[in-house]
Amino acid sequence: MLKIKMIFKNRKLLIATKHKKEQVIAPILQNELEVECFVTDLFDTDTLGTFTGEIERKNDAFTTLKNKCLMAIEVNNCDLVVASEGSFGAHPTIFFAQANEELIMLYDAKNQLEITAREISTDTNFNVQTITSWNELIAFSKKALFPSHAVILKSSNNSKIIKGITTEEELFFSFTELKKEFSSIVVETDMRAQFNPTRMKVIEKVAQKLLQTIKNECPICKTPGFDIVKAIQGLPCENCSLPTRSTLSYLYRCKKCEFQSEKLYPRGIEFEDPTYCDNCNP
Numbered sequence: 001m002l003k004i005k006m007i008f009k010n011r012k013l014l015i016a017t018k019h020k021k022e023q024v025i026a027p028i029l030q031n032e033l034e035v036e037c038f039v040t041d042l043f044d045t046d047t048l049g050t051f052t053g054e055i056e057r058k059n060d061a062f063t064t065l066k067n068k069c070l071m072a073i074e075v076n077n078c079d080l081v082v083a084s085e086g087s088f089g090a091h092p093t094i095f096f097a098q099a100n101e102e103l104i105m106l107y108d109a110k111n112q113l114e115i116t117a118r119e120i121s122t123d124t125n126f127n128v129q130t131i132t133s134w135n136e137l138i139a140f141s142k143k144a145l146f147p148s149h150a151v152i153l154k155s156s157n158n159s160k161i162i163k164g165i166t167t168e169e170e171l172f173f174s175f176t177e178l179k180k181e182f183s184s185i186v187v188e189t190d191m192r193a194q195f196n197p198t199r200m201k202v203i204e205k206v207a208q209k210l211l212q213t214i215k216n217e218c219p220i221c222k223t224p225g226f227d228i229v230k231a232i233q234g235l236p237c238e239n240c241s242l243p244t245r246s247t248l249s250y251l252y253r254c255k256k257c258e259f260q261s262e263k264l265y266p267r268g269i270e271f272e273d274p275t276y277c278d279n280c281n282p
Contacts, residue, residue: 008033016072016083020194024204069107100124115225117209128188150195218254238271
């Protein structure tokens with residue numbers, strides 16, 4: 001931890017956001033790393049893509065996140081930045097469940113460090129629906145946790161978009177105005193962090209993960225961010241002893257000196273339940 005303090009202490013850390021993510025990220029990083037967190041409006045993160053589709057995200061989430069860090073550093077003439085990028089949709093392994101995936105990155109240009117963390121949560125109100133009546137809109141809004149969570153109304157062709165609706169008066173007025181021109185309207189949850197407390201909690205969780213990864217030093221050179229680069233399958237079955245698809249170990253690698261270390265049994269068990277064995281339960 002001593003080297004981590006030396007690397008980050010008293011440096012300015014830009015939190016690249018226009019959606020108030022600093023409210024949950026800054027308290028986590030500021031004291032532990034002894035940095036001075038700040039935000040600016042010199043760089044508009046929405047230029048890399050918006051949830052409502054006016055600006056398409058051209059790259060995958062990780063590439064977009066790294067570009068966000070690099071562009072923020074260039075525009076703000078600083079050398080230490082943290083940014084996050086969210087995605088929403090079907091959970092990768094839990095059928096029929098919606099998920100919020102958050103990626104976060106600390107980019108240190110001075111020390112050529114790139115440290116990331118990831119959180120996938122089913123705790124999300126993400127939803128989209130085409131509606132034609134006020135009753136349908138009210139039903140959607142209740143499921144979307146409105147008014148504590150904002151909603152968005154728009155035309156099906158995206159020509160008109162009304163974001164950040166947080167009162168029933170705004171909702172009724174926006175609905176009425178759009179219905180004058182369009183027979184059906186698209187309503188969706190507003191996933192921007194400052195309008196979505198549920199998402200903000202997921203961002204807080206991923207920021208905590210980032211801090212733990214930063215604090216994980218390389219055993220050899222003490223560089224922060226000694227992190228998992230590969231999950232190795234093969235945990236033996238408790239019944240037949242054959243390898244299963246479950247994780248046997250994690251491979252860690254240093255971002256600086258390339259030192260590698262394998263940690264066995266990361267889940268704290270040495271054998272897998274036969275239920276998850278392809279041989280015992282084909």
